[in-house]
Amino acid sequence: DSGVTQTPKHLITATGQRVTLRCSPRSGDLSVYWYQQSLDQGLQFLIQYYNGEERAKGNILERFSAQQFPDLHSELNLSSLELGDSALYFCASSVAPLAKGKQYFGPGTRLTVT
Amino acid sequence: AQTVTQSQPEMSVQEAETVTLSCTYDTSESDYYLFWYKQPPSRQMILVIRQEAYKQQNATENRFSVNFQKAAKSFSLKISDSQLGDAAMYFCAFRAGGTSYGKLTFGQGTILTVHP
Numbered sequence: 291d292s293g294v295t296q297t298p299k300h301l302i303t304a305t306g307q308r309v310t311l312r313c314s315p316r317s318g319d320l321s322v323y324w325y326q327q328s329l330d331q332g333l334q335f336l337i338q339y340y341n342g343e344e345r346a347k348g349n350i351l352e353r354f355s356a357q358q359f360p361d362l363h364s365e366l367n368l369s370s371l372e373l374g375d376s377a378l379y380f381c382a383s384s385v386a387p388l389a390k391g392k393q394y395f396g397p398g399t400r401l402t403v404t
Numbered sequence: 405a406q407t408v409t410q411s412q413p414e415m416s417v418q419e420a421e422t423v424t425l426s427c428t429y430d431t432s433e434s435d436y437y438l439f440w441y442k443q444p445p446s447r448q449m450i451l452v453i454r455q456e457a458y459k460q461q462n463a464t465e466n467r468f469s470v471n472f473q474k475a476a477k478s479f480s481l482k483i484s485d486s487q488l489g490d491a492a493m494y495f496c497a498f499r500a501g502g503t504s505y506g507k508l509t510f511g512q513g514t515i516l517t518v519h520p
Binding site for chain 2: 348
């Protein structure tokens with residue numbers, strides 16, 4: 291158990307809908323990262339937050355957005371869902387954005403868009 | 405931009421034998437970190453080993469060791485005394501140092517099968 295929690299574990303929804311994925315980092319970790327793992331794109335970095343502020347953006351679609359709250363949990367919002375958004379979405383956390391330490395991954399949320 | 409390439413989509417090994425997984429990367433950064441992550445069927449991402457680019461000594465973690473060749477931009481993972489529990493997808497990952505804010509760039513992954 292990495293200490294990073296993600297809810298829900300599985301999510302099935304229809305095209306055009308909007309969903310919210312939630313992540314709670316390890317106790318004491320200020321930085322949260324979101325990654326997407328899909329069959330055709332592999333594992334891709336989406337976005338990073340540090341202590342409530344956005345710090346880096348990767349290949350994140352405009353239909354996707356995220357935020358980190360004062361209690362440090364983070365939410366990834368996916369809207370106008372398409373079939374191609376079906377993927378495993380990981381959250382990871384680390385102590386600080388420039389830390390030499392590890393990124394700890396949560397168990398992931400499997401999103402299926404039908 | 406950095407790229408990470410794993411040229412072996414699949415590898416197999418007999419239990420108790422040794423196997424090496426390959427990874428090459430491309431970067432113009434001088435300060436960076438390299439990682440191997442394991443993803444078993446549960447899909448959990450588990451950090452196996454980490455190498456800091458400024459360290460010449462290869463990292464080791466129990467049965468896992470790396471061969472880090474900085475000039476060749478190569479970072480292979482050696483698994484000794486392979487066990488059935490080592491069967492998983494293995495990802496090589498790169499993280500730039502400095503002000504890159506820590507995002508990981510992953511390779512395509514190598515599926516490792518361990519035969520009893």
